[in-house]
Amino acid sequence: MSARPLLPRLFAITDSRFCGGPDALVTRVGSLLEEGLRAVILREKDLRPRDLHALGRRLLVLCRQREALLLVNDRIDVALALGADGIQLPGGSLAPLVVRPMIPPHWLVGCSCHDARQLRETTGADFALVSPYRQPGSHPTEQAPLGEEGLRRLVGAARGLPLLALGGIEQEDIPGALAAGAWGVAAISGLLRPGASLSPWLQRLAMAGKNSPASSSPG
Numbered sequence: 713m714s715a716r717p718l719l720p721r722l723f724a725i726t727d728s729r730f731c732g733g734p735d736a737l738v739t740r741v742g743s744l745l746e747e748g749l750r751a752v753i754l755r756e757k758d759l760r761p762r763d764l765h766a767l768g769r770r771l772l773v774l775c776r777q778r779e780a781l782l783l784v785n786d787r788i789d790v791a792l793a794l795g796a797d798g799i800q801l802p803g804g805s806l807a808p809l810v811v812r813p814m815i816p817p818h819w820l821v822g823c824s825c826h827d828a829r830q831l832r833e834t835t836g837a838d839f840a841l842v843s844p845y846r847q848p849g850s851h852p853t854e855q856a857p858l859g860e861e862g863l864r865r866l867v868g869a870a871r872g873l874p875l876l877a878l879g880g881i882e883q884e885d886i887p888g889a890l891a892a893g894a895w896g897v898a899a900i901s902g903l904l905r906p907g908a909s910l911s912p913w914l915q916r917l918a919m920a921g922k923n924s925p926a927s928s929s930p931g
Contacts, residue, residue, distance in 0.1 A: 714818040717781060718798065719744030719839055719874055719930050721917050725785075728756060730904040734763075738770050740904055744777040747910035753800050753898070754804030756783035768794045780887040783820060791815075800824065800841070820832075824878075826855055828869035837873065839930070841898050842866050844879025845889060847898070853879070860892045867893030867925075874930040886916040890924040902927075 724744055728737040734756075735786035741752060752775060754768050764787060775782040780870070783798040784791035788811065788863065790886055791799050798820030801808065808821050815821070823834045824841050834840050846857045858866065863877055879900040889897050902908065 713873060714816075715840070716818045717820065718813045719820065720781065721876075721896065721911060721921060722749065723751045723753055723783075723841075723876060723896070723898035724903045725747055725753045725755050725878070725898055725900045727900050727904060728767075730901050731906070733769050734759075734770075735909075737904070738767070738774070740906070741771055743776050745774055745780055746912050748914055749780060749903075749910055750778070751781045751783070753783045753785055755800070755885070757785075761790055765790050765793055768866045772796065781820065783822065787813060791819075794930065798822065798838075801837070809895060812836050825866070828866060829865060831870050831873065834870075834873055839874040839876060839895065840870065841878045842875050842894075843877070845877040845885060845897075846880030848879045860888045860908060863889060863894060864892040874926065875894065883916050887920040889909070890920040892918075895924075895926045904914060 715801055726737055731737040731740045747905060753773060754771060758922050770781050781797040783800050783802045784869050785794050786801055786802050786805060800822040802824045811821060813880060822839050822840045823837045831840060844855055844857050845863060865876055875882055876896045876898045877894045878891040878898040881897045883903045888899055
């Protein structure tokens with residue numbers, strides 16, 4: 713039986729609209745993986761399952777070459793067909809305890825949460841993406857940004873569950889997010905925009921992680 717992988721501090725979440733389409737997305741993710749990215753969440757809400765699977769196969773090849781993780785947002789069927797590394801459960805999806813018997817035991821299971829009530833429903837998950845940390849660049853939201861103080865409150869309500877901040881995240885947000893107790897961060901536009909370099913993100917994570925309240929690995 714494979715052991716469950718250690719939880720990365722940085723996730724890139726796909727949205728091919730920021731890259732000019734699926735082909736450009738694959739190229740962009742490949743570049744990030746070459747720079748040292750170790751976790752990708754495939755989230756393409758507009759794609760049909762067949763097209764999502766085809767895109768996932770291309771990304772999985774790149775991830776395997778770099779020993780990186782590929783999780784799939786919401787679509788457990790696509791994740792299983794791919795042989796992915798985990799599933800990200802959006803709000804309103806099946807509960808982690810319901811999903812666990814359906815998937816390989818070594819898979820990572822993440823939940824998407826906006827408040828303490830949703831965090832109380834994450835039993836069985838390995839981590840949660842909490843948002844919005846700032847106003848997202850990928851899509852408008854009516855929810856008020858958490859900022860450092862809001863994130864710190866959610867960390868306190870998470871009962872030890874590792875949290876990754878999401879929503880408008882840029883590399884400059886990393887020190888504050890980790891100081892508030894987040895295990896790491898996840899980004900869409902901040903990482904997918906053309907020309908964005910991963911190196912500053914990794915440097916800030918390494919520096920901030922040394923002094924973070926969540927400095928010990930949850931894996």
